[in-house]
Structures are given as C-alpha cells and as structure tokens.
Amino acid sequence: MDCDVVVVGAGPAGLATAIRLKQQAAERGSDISVVLVEKGSEVGAHILSGAVIDPVGLDALVPGWREDAETPLLVQVNDDAFYLLGPAGGFRLPNFAMPPLMKNHGNYVGSLGNVCRFLAKKAEELGVEIYPGFAADEILYDEAGAVTGIATxxxxxxxxxxxxxxxxxxxxxxxxxxxxxxxxxxxxxxQLIARFGLDAGRDVPKFGIGLKELWKVKKEHHKPGLVQHAFGWPLDAKTGGGAFLYHIDDEQV
Structure with missing residues (x-):
C-alpha cells in the first residue's frame, strides 16, 4: 500500500502529526494520503497515563475543542499541593518554593487515552486512515539504505x-x-537510533517506570481540579521518583 506519509503510533505525537499534515495540505488547496498504524486494539489502549495537560497544543491543533460536545478534558487545575513524605507521615511544602514547571493553574487534568480517542476522530474527519490492531514489525529500506516505510x-x-x-x-x-x-x-x-547513529554526541537516555490506578472516591473526598504531587519515602535519597494524584471528573482520581 503506497501513501504520502506513514505514521507509526496513535499517541498524542502521532495523531497530532497526522492532523497537522492534513490541515497544511488543505491550506495549500491540495491533499495528501496519511496512514497511521497502532499496535493497540483501539486508539488509546496503550496510553496508560493520567496527565496534567497544557492546553496550548490543543488550542493550536483543534481550535474550539473546549466547546466540542465530545471534549475529553472537563476539569481545569485550580489547586496544586506538594508533599514531602517520611516513614511516619508527610508535610506540605509551600507553593512559592516550587519551580514554575510545577505551577499547573490553567492546565487540565484527565485521561490521555481519551484525548487520543478524541484526536483520532478529528484525524479521521480529515481523511487520515487509522488502523488499530496492526503492529509495525519491520522497517523497510531502499537500495540506498533510506527508510521507505514499514511492514506490519x-x-x-x-x-x-x-x-x-x-x-x-x-x-x-x-x-x-x-x-x-x-x-x-x-x-x-x-533500531533506527542504532543504524543511523542518532544518539551520537547526545545524553544517555533515562527511563522510569510508572504505575497508574484509577480510583472512584467518596464525594466528600473528591476535589475536582486538585493536583497533588509527593516525593520522598519510601524511596531513598539515591532513587528518583515520586507520586501523583489528580482529581478529575466523575468523582475519580
């Protein structure tokens, strides 16, 4: 199957790429064929993160998303809380002492999987062909060694x-x-990083393991828009990491 652009992965980056390419083609009065493959059984199936989302990207990509009947983000951050934990408990740190990165007012909290499902619908409306359940298994190259696509x-x-x-x-x-x-x-x-030496002269990548659970809590404990972060115990001083708790809609955290 031949097309103009093949996108591997229906996460926020892949979907945003597909949408923007189709938008730019339409702005020029032309059209391009964009095909997107996703290994998950459906779009969003492999997006495990709950997230604090800066809306600036969505504002640029899908103007009017806030008024859309199917908008995936309903809760705006209205309070940040930071805690240092110890074996016997923890205490809240003052907000003024936290870096700007940790100031989330104006951002939204919600499911990144739902954001992807929303973006997938917008992409399909623009003519992007999305094939969930098809994992890209192999990179295709031409005689000169340039990438020409993928095989499922x-x-x-x-x-x-x-x-x-x-x-x-x-x-x-x-x-x-x-x-x-x-x-x-x-x-x-x-494979591409190794073949083309894309990591030459770059910092060594650092990866972390994240665990997420979605809880429905009692109404009296639910505070929509509250973002809580914690660090410290049970991790020692040599181990990076922490905890997050985001109060989203429908009495869920």
Missing amino acids: GDMGVNREGEPKGEFTRGMELRGRYTVFAEGARGHLTK
Whole structure:
C-alpha cells in the first residue's frame, strides 16, 4: 500500500502529526494520503497515563475543542499541593518554593487515552486512515539504505510462529515519509537510533517506570481540579521518583 506519509503510533505525537499534515495540505488547496498504524486494539489502549495537560497544543491543533460536545478534558487545575513524605507521615511544602514547571493553574487534568480517542476522530474527519490492531514489525529500506516505510506483523499465528486458521499476512506500507511516534521505548525507533547513529554526541537516555490506578472516591473526598504531587519515602535519597494524584471528573482520581 503506497501513501504520502506513514505514521507509526496513535499517541498524542502521532495523531497530532497526522492532523497537522492534513490541515497544511488543505491550506495549500491540495491533499495528501496519511496512514497511521497502532499496535493497540483501539486508539488509546496503550496510553496508560493520567496527565496534567497544557492546553496550548490543543488550542493550536483543534481550535474550539473546549466547546466540542465530545471534549475529553472537563476539569481545569485550580489547586496544586506538594508533599514531602517520611516513614511516619508527610508535610506540605509551600507553593512559592516550587519551580514554575510545577505551577499547573490553567492546565487540565484527565485521561490521555481519551484525548487520543478524541484526536483520532478529528484525524479521521480529515481523511487520515487509522488502523488499530496492526503492529509495525519491520522497517523497510531502499537500495540506498533510506527508510521507505514499514511492514506490519503477520496475524493469526500460534506460539511456534506457524499460521492458524485465521492467518493474515502482514502488509507493507510504503510512504514518501515515515514518522515513528512509538513512545519512549519503541522497538523500531531503537533500531533506527542504532543504524543511523542518532544518539551520537547526545545524553544517555533515562527511563522510569510508572504505575497508574484509577480510583472512584467518596464525594466528600473528591476535589475536582486538585493536583497533588509527593516525593520522598519510601524511596531513598539515591532513587528518583515520586507520586501523583489528580482529581478529575466523575468523582475519580
């Protein structure tokens, strides 16, 4: 399948890229074909984060998103709280002592997965072809070694890699441009970094493990728009990390 642009990954970056490319083409009075593949069974299935979201990107990409009946962000941050924890408890730090990065008034809290589902609908309205459930398995190169697209993996194989009754051969998606938006540890992106030396002269990447749970709390404990961050115990002084608690809509944190 030939197209102008292949995008790998239906996260915020991949979807925003697809939307903006179609918008720019329309502004020029032309059209381009944009195909996006996503390994998750649906858009948002692999977006695990709850998030504090600066709306400046959405304002530029989808003007009027706040008034949209299906807007994914309903709760604006109205209070920040920072805590230093110890074995016996914790205490709140004064807000004036925190860096500007931690001042979230004017931002929104919500599900990043829902933001992606919202963006996917906007992308499809512009003509982007989105294929969830298709994992990019291989990078395609031409004779000169330039990237020409990706191939999706075969579907319907058993544990031994042999075809089953519902076997479907993977598809080659070839594009004039290929955008890799796989996230922090994309397996194809790692291959490209190694092949083209993209990490030469760059800082060593640092990765963290995040765990998220979605809780519904009692109404008297729910404060929509409250953003709470904590650090310290149970981590020692040599280990970076912390905790977050965002009060979103529907009595959920």
